[in-house]
Amino acid sequence: MTALVEMRGITKRFPGVLANDHVDFVLEAGEIHALLGENGAGKTTLMNILYGLYQPDEGVIYVKGKPAIIHSPHDAIQLGIGMVHQHFQLVPTFSVAENIVLGLPSRREPFLESRRQVHQRIAEVSRAYGLTVDPSCPVWQLSVGEQQRVEILKALYRGATVLILDEPTAVLTPQECERLFDTLLALVQSGKSVIFISHKLDEVMAISHRVTVLRDGRVVGTARTQDISKQELARMMVGREMRPIEKPPAAPAGPVIELHDIWAHDDRGLPALRSVSLQVHAGEILGIAGVDGNGQAELEEVLTGLRRPSRGRYLLAGQNVTHASARELFAAGLAHIPADRNRFGMVADMTLAENSILGMEGQPPFTRLGMLRYREMEGHCSRLIHEYDIRAPGPAAFAGTLSGGNAQKLILAREISRRPKALVAAQPTRGLDIGATEYVRRKLLEQRQRGCAVLLISTELEEILALSDRIAVIYEGQIVGMVDPACVDIEQLGLMMAGAVKEVCELPPRMPAGPEGNPIEGRRP
Numbered sequence: 001m002t003a004l005v006e007m008r009g010i011t012k013r014f015p016g017v018l019a020n021d022h023v024d025f026v027l028e029a030g031e032i033h034a035l036l037g038e039n040g041a042g043k044t045t046l047m048n049i050l051y052g053l054y055q056p057d058e059g060v061i062y063v064k065g066k067p068a069i070i071h072s073p074h075d076a077i078q079l080g081i082g083m084v085h086q087h088f089q090l091v092p093t094f095s096v097a098e099n100i101v102l103g104l105p106s107r108r109e110p111f112l113e114s115r116r117q118v119h120q121r122i123a124e125v126s127r128a129y130g131l132t133v134d135p136s137c138p139v140w141q142l143s144v145g146e147q148q149r150v151e152i153l154k155a156l157y158r159g160a161t162v163l164i165l166d167e168p169t170a171v172l173t174p175q176e177c178e179r180l181f182d183t184l185l186a187l188v189q190s191g192k193s194v195i196f197i198s199h200k201l202d203e204v205m206a207i208s209h210r211v212t213v214l215r216d217g218r219v220v221g222t223a224r225t226q227d228i229s230k231q232e233l234a235r236m237m238v239g240r241e242m243r244p245i246e247k248p249p250a251a252p253a254g255p256v257i258e259l260h261d262i263w264a265h266d267d268r269g270l271p272a273l274r275s276v277s278l279q280v281h282a283g284e285i286l287g288i289a290g291v292d293g294n295g296q297a298e299l300e301e302v303l304t305g306l307r308r309p310s311r312g313r314y315l316l317a318g319q320n321v322t323h324a325s326a327r328e329l330f331a332a333g334l335a336h337i338p339a340d341r342n343r344f345g346m347v348a349d350m351t352l353a354e355n356s357i358l359g360m361e362g363q364p365p366f367t368r369l370g371m372l373r374y375r376e377m378e379g380h381c382s383r384l385i386h387e388y389d390i391r392a393p394g395p396a397a398f399a400g401t402l403s404g405g406n407a408q409k410l411i412l413a414r415e416i417s418r419r420p421k422a423l424v425a426a427q428p429t430r431g432l433d434i435g436a437t438e439y440v441r442r443k444l445l446e447q448r449q450r451g452c453a454v455l456l457i458s459t460e461l462e463e464i465l466a467l468s469d470r471i472a473v474i475y476e477g478q479i480v481g482m483v484d485p486a487c488v489d490i491e492q493l494g495l496m497m498a499g500a501v502k503e504v505c506e507l508p509p510r511m512p513a514g515p516e517g518n519p520i521e522g523r524r525p
Contacts, residue, residue: 008062037433052072081162145180175495262275262313263275263311282453298477303334327359333422338411347399352397384413388412405439416447422454476499
């Protein structure tokens, strides 16, 4: 194959960080090239350099054999390089067609192009690559998978021959992932090339032709995917052997979290949760599976006191907490690992010591006579840094300097060091590399074994199946099925998440009689 893009000796420094250390990367025509590495390994930095968002401190880039100076995304687009970011760059109130042509000069200057001609050209590109989408539909009405198609169409409409996809499957159902892979194969068959950034090894093995692994800003190796195993890739990424996670049998006790007919509205005042009823027992993990935007965020907020339900009852360890605040729930024994760790999990401009006691700042031993005791705070933080292997200079470092995986470890350490009765873990491994993901999952299982009731909200179906004792599937704000992970697969879960089927393998009722003959949910009959 011919080298379409060649990056030689790319070096990029940030204050205190060597993000890329003389990286060599070659993309051939008509291939899908996967880029793997832990958080902070330099993958996104390297691709941001190729797309013109960053400038390299050293090194050169060749496109089609010629030296290329890429000062901006506009320069990259002119060279045929397009990028689909993990967080889509679309205007929700605009139509598909308006988003695709946004920023492009009109062929009828000073007049706008006719809508009919734009729609016709979009339809031609759509048909060529199997990207079915209605050009006149407002973006806010599209599913996540359809919005991703619009982003890909936007790049192809601008003439991209190289497409960079940053974690493209993070919010897709298995069925949407299959459609995306079909699209990528159609692209490479037409002579285009794809750079596929992902931390999901199964996807890399299934879709890529070659793979390059980065670790600590350097290239560990490049290989043809057919010549390397998943275990070898994992070892290259983290520098050690990955041990399988053992999941001991569950021994669930009485219910700790109980929701009865909960209704809630979203920020626009529209129904987001509709008659949600569920229980999470001490010593079990209940997984919530669903496509983003189907009520998971509102469910997380109701459970943690950040959103008030409009109807229903919420009990925590038998106590009615339906209208309790986040602080009251915290005091009642609820811990929370938020989906948006930067917004709700930590304060970037505060030190690790200060972040390590958030929610406990008014309690001894961290406060005396209304004054914070910094020595106690720093000692507590140092213990957490050591116990949870948080890679940081020390308690005085600012939280905003941590990588995604270490920030998640800090939040996890703070929340479970209190030995909570219940833990709401929302997307706990989103965006984490394989090593940090393994660590977080082990810690969640440790809490289950300790007798904590864990509610796991995740779009990672492999994670839901691996950790959960029961799985509740949410679709359009409703629980459409409660299933046993032992008798359901990813394909069936994906169909339930898309609303195609209501139930696949429902669990038998867990309703043994209590001491007074009243049915209580707790153990399997």
